[in-house]
Amino acid sequence: MTTAAGTTGTPAAAPAAPPHxxxxxxxxxxxxxxxxxxxxxxxxxxxxxxxxxxxxxxxxGLTVAQWDDTDPGDRAAIAADxxxxxxxxxxxxxxxxxxxxxxxxxxxxxxTGMIRASLLAVPRRLPMLWAKALVFGTLVLVLGVAVSFVxxxxxxxFLDSKVPVSIGDPGVLRAVIGGGLYLAMLGLFAMAVGAxxxxxxxxxxxxIGFVLVLAPLTQLLPGSFGDHVHAYLPSEAGxxxxxxxxxxxxxxxxxxxxxxxxxxxALLLGIAAFLLKRRDA
Amino acid sequence: MIEAENLxxxxxxxxxxxxxSFTVVPxxxxxxxxxxxxxxxTTMRLLLGxxxxxxxxxxxxxxxxxxxxxxxxxxxxxxxxxxxHTGRSAYNHLLCLAQTQGIGRKRLDEVIELVGLTGVARKRxxxxxxxxxxxxxxxxxxxxxPAVLILDEPVNGLDxxxxxxxxxxxxxxxxEGRTVFVSSHLMNEMAVTADHLIVIGRGRLIADxxxxxxxxxxxxxxxxVRSPDAERLAGIVAAEGGKADPSGDxxxxxxxxxxxxxxxxxxxEGIVLHELTPRRxxxxxxxxxxxxxxxxxxxxxxxxxxxxxxAPEGGSR
Numbered sequence: 001m002t003t004a005a006g007t008t009g010t011p012a013a014a015p016a017a018p019p020h021x022x023x024x025x026x027x028x029x030x031x032x033x034x035x036x037x038x039x040x041x042x043x044x045x046x047x048x049x050x051x052x053x054x055x056x057x058x059x060x061g062l063t064v065a066q067w068d069d070t071d072p073g074d075r076a077a078i079a080a081d082x083x084x085x086x087x088x089x090x091x092x093x094x095x096x097x098x099x100x101x102x103x104x105x106x107x108x109x110x111x112t113g114m115i116r117a118s119l120l121a122v123p124r125r126l127p128m129l130w131a132k133a134l135v136f137g138t139l140v141l142v143l144g145v146a147v148s149f150v151x152x153x154x155x156x157x158f159l160d161s162k163v164p165v166s167i168g169d170p171g172v173l174r175a176v177i178g179g180g181l182y183l184a185m186l187g188l189f190a191m192a193v194g195a196x197x198x199x200x201x202x203x204x205x206x207x208i209g210f211v212l213v214l215a216p217l218t219q220l221l222p223g224s225f226g227d228h229v230h231a232y233l234p235s236e237a238g239x240x241x242x243x244x245x246x247x248x249x250x251x252x253x254x255x256x257x258x259x260x261x262x263x264x265x266a267l268l269l270g271i272a273a274f275l276l277k278r279r280d281a
Numbered sequence: 282m283i284e285a286e287n288l289x290x291x292x293x294x295x296x297x298x299x300x301x302s303f304t305v306v307p308x309x310x311x312x313x314x315x316x317x318x319x320x321x322x323t324t325m326r327l328l329l330g331x332x333x334x335x336x337x338x339x340x341x342x343x344x345x346x347x348x349x350x351x352x353x354x355x356x357x358x359x360x361x362x363x364x365x366h367t368g369r370s371a372y373n374h375l376l377c378l379a380q381t382q383g384i385g386r387k388r389l390d391e392v393i394e395l396v397g398l399t400g401v402a403r404k405r406x407x408x409x410x411x412x413x414x415x416x417x418x419x420x421x422x423x424x425x426x427p428a429v430l431i432l433d434e435p436v437n438g439l440d441x442x443x444x445x446x447x448x449x450x451x452x453x454x455x456x457e458g459r460t461v462f463v464s465s466h467l468m469n470e471m472a473v474t475a476d477h478l479i480v481i482g483r484g485r486l487i488a489d490x491x492x493x494x495x496x497x498x499x500x501x502x503x504x505x506v507r508s509p510d511a512e513r514l515a516g517i518v519a520a521e522g523g524k525a526d527p528s529g530d531x532x533x534x535x536x537x538x539x540x541x542x543x544x545x546x547x548x549x550e551g552i553v554l555h556e557l558t559p560r561r562x563x564x565x566x567x568x569x570x571x572x573x574x575x576x577x578x579x580x581x582x583x584x585x586x587x588x589x590x591x592a593p594e595g596g597s598r
Contacts, residue, residue, distance in 0.1 A: 023383070030380035037373035038366060108366065116331060116364035117374075117421060121381040123330045123347040280332040 027122060027131035035105065035135055044101035045139075048183075049147055052094030056151040059089030060158040067162050082165040083175045083244035086155030087148060091179065091242065094147070096208055098140055098183050102190025103203035105136050110198040119281050126273055129195065133188055133269065140187040145180030148242075152176045171244035171254075178241030178254065185238055185261050186211070192268035196275060211235040227251060234264035282306060283328060283429060283462055287337035290323055290484075297323040299484035300337070305462045307428070310455045312475030312492065313464035316572050320484035321464040322361050325433050329358050341429055353382045357422030361433040361464075363414055364421075367407030371398055371417050374406055375424060382425055389424070396420040411438030419447070429460040436470060448474045468568035472496065482572040499567040504535040504543055507556035514543075514552050521546060531555070 035041050063070070063078065063085075078085050106129075109115040122128040152172075156165055167173055194203040218230040230236055231251040238261030240246075240254045252260065283305035290298040298320040305311045315321050326332040328339045330346040339345070341356055349355050365374050372393070379389050393402050396416040401409070406417060415438050422430060432451070436444045451474060455461045465471050471478060471492070478495050480488040488495055506525075508514050511533050515525040523538030535543055540559040547554050 026381055026383055030377045033373060033377040033380055034366075034369070037370065037377070038368040040368065108368075112366045112368075113362050113364045114366040114369075114374075116360055116362070117378060119331060120329060120358055120360075120364075121353055121378050123349065123352055280326075 024127060024131065027127050028135055030121075031128075031131045031135040034132075035139065038108070040104050040108065041101060044097045044104070045143060048094045048097035048101075049143070051097065052090035052147050053151055053154060054090075055093055056086060056090035056154050057158070060086055060155040064158050064162055078159075079163045081243055081245045081247065082155070082159055082163045083152065083169075083172045084242065086152055086159070086165075087175065087179045087242045088239070089155075090147075090151045091182070091239070095183060095186055095211065098144075098187045099190045099207045099211060100204050101140075102136070102187040103194035103197075103207055104200055105132065105191055105194065107194035107198055107200040107203045111200050115281055125276050129269075129273055129276055133191060136191060137184050137188050141180055141184035143180075144183030145177055148176050148179030148183075151179070169244065174254070175242050175244040178243075178258070181258065182238050182242050182261075185258070185265055186235065189234060189261070189265045189268060192265060192272045195272035196268065231257075232260055234261050237261050237264075282342055282460055283431070284340045284343075285324065285328065285337070286339070288324060288327055288334050288339060289336040290320075290327055290332060290334050297484050298327065298334070301481065301484065301486055302337075303479050303486065303489055305460055305479070306477075307460040308455060308458050309476035310451050310461045310463060310474055311477045311479060312471035313462060313479050313481070314468065314471050314475075314568070315464075315466065315481040315487075317466055319466075319481050319572070321466075321481065322433055323484075324481070325358070325360070325431055325462075325464060328431060329356070329360075331360075351382045351425065353378065353384075353421075353425035353427065355425070355427055356429045356431060357425060357427035358430075359415075359418040359422045359432040359435055361437070363418070365406045365414065365417060367405065369406060370403050371406050371409070371420075372402040374417065375420055378421055379424055384424055388426070392420045392423050395423065412440055412443055415439055415443070419450075427459070430454060430462065432461070432463045434464055434466070436465065436467075444470075468565050472564050480568075480571070487571060496561075496564060496567075499571055500562040500564060501536065501567075503560045503562070504538065504540045505556060505558040505560055506533045506535055506543055506547075506554060507531050508533070508547065508552055508554050510552045513550070514547060517546050517550055517552075518543060 067075070109118060118128055119125055152167065156167075159165060165172065167176065190203070190207045193207050194200070197203045197206060215230070215233045215236050218226060218233060218236075220226070221229055227249070228251065237252055237257040240250060240252060240257030243254060246253060250257075285301055285303050288298050288301045289296070301320070301324060313321050313324070323332065327334050328341065328346065341349070346352060346356065369377075372389070375389055375392065376386070379385070393399055396419050398413065398416055398420060401413065406414065409417065415435065419432075419435065422432065430451075435447050435451075439447060451461050451463060455476070463475065475492050478488060478490060478492050479486070480495070490498070506514065508531055511527055511531045515527060515533055518525040518533070518535055518538060521538070521542070523543070524536045525533045526536075527533055540557055544554065544557050
């Protein structure tokens with residue numbers, strides 16, 4: 001409390017601050033500080049890893065244990081693409097943690113008022129959103145790929161006696177890495193929704209309701225129309241990337257599906273950016 | 282230097298800021314005064330680019346806030362509403378803000394020390410008291426050692442020691458040549474802190490003058506006189522152009538006449554005086570008078586509430 005504002009005595013009254021623009025790298029560093037310094041990040045990611053790996057082991061383990069009682073059709077389906085079965089059993093619930101965290105990463109700034117401090121620091125606004133997307137997307141990608149690999153190796157070990165599968169089989173490596181790619185895109189999708197709705201509870205409900213309930217329900221729509229609607233929905237199209245082989249009914253290839261998911265996400269991020277720039281904070 | 286030019290902001294059909302123009306110059310503390318709901322916070326949000334004006338323009342050192350490359354190095358802002366993630370520690374809150382501006386950790390520690398949060402810097406901001414939250418907000422404002430400070434109700438929630446601290450701090454910052462723009466709804470607080478006042482009501486400018494002038498202009502000067510012969514004195518004062526209202530017990534309240542003149546008249550007539558005191562009307566009172574028509578909340582409901590009060594009683598019988 002000795003010197004007023006500390007370092008300098010009289011401030012430069014001129015607007016001529018340092019000539020260079022606020023470096024994007026600085027914003028990335030700041031967003032990393034933000035994301036690592038709240039507990040919700042830690043707990044969401046722990047939940048994702050534990051649930052994902054736990055359910056992989058549980059689902060694959062149960063399948064193997066009941067293999068002899070299993071319907072031959074189901075057995076054939078698993079044998080046709082064991083990778084998809086292994087990865088899918090973990091992701092189904094593990095992805096929820098990513099949905100929650102994705103929404104929270106931005107919506108909690110609104111619910112706590114932090115957004116005002118963030119926008120005072122980055123009044124152009126959009127660089128903050130892009131830095132946040134980059135940091136969060138990368139974090140989920142790295143962790144998602146790691147979890148995907150561990151999940152695959154757990155499943156592979158369980159299934160070995162019934163349906164041997166190897167990381168070297170065609171399409172398998174792409175599917176395993178695809179598991180991480182799917183989670184990263186899902187995280188950005190959820191973040192975009194959080195940025196648009198600016199409300200944690202609403203955003204989480206919206207994203208999870210859509211991914212877990214609404215999107216699978218469209219499968220029930222009749223005829224080719226229903227098939228197409230279902231195939232082009234973000235999460236449904238997106239998780240094709242985590243399948244080693246294209247199933248008979250799939251309208252899109254894995255990469256096409258991921259492309260559709262990416263377009264959806266880009267669209268929502270675009271809307272989020274537009275609104276962020278337009279709205280009062 | 283802060284310049285607001287014809288600033289207008291509407292929320293729905295409610296006009297929060299109405300064609301407001303003013304300039305805040307460096308080197309002195311400028312108080313931004315107005316009753317609750319007058320539009321002070323909205324004006325500050327417009328200055329800081331958080332809200333878009335419907336009309337008008339706000340510039341800081343000649344530039345729009347959003348065009349400042351490292352805004353926190355030029356403008357330090359404390360907003361009325363909290364702007365801290367409750368789950369993050371004070372240190373990490375300041376760290377992430379510092380990183381966006383390329384401000385080093387040394388400055389971070391300095392600012393934490395300056396606002397007196399050293400002991401709790403690693404604790405979650407959600408657990409902070411109102412006063413501690415306020416200190417954290419001030420730390421964020423000072424982080425970039427800015428030449429312009431925009432502080433919305435900084436004394437809110439501070440204890441008396443904290444109030445004196447922030448008052449001294451603001452005056453020192455102004456003395457260093459910085460522009461200090463501070464809002465308050467408390468006239469008395471501003472009277473001792475600010476050198477210059479910008480007063481608004483219902484989003485419109487009411488006064489823009491020095492604090493001294495504002496006090497001079499808006500408070501009525503009176504003279505309290507006590508005399509055993511009050512009645513006769515009242516007559517003499519009235520005859521000489523003053524106005525004397527007896528308030529009992531030999532006390533007169535004299536207006537439109539200086540204390541010295543009252544004394545001279547009494548002496549000339551040989552009237553004994555027991556008291557002769559020049560008085561000034563309460564500043565808070567004057568402020569309320571001045572802004573009464575523009576008060577958004579409270580006042581308007583008060584008269585209605587009185588006759589309405591007995592109603593529930595009667596209804597219950």
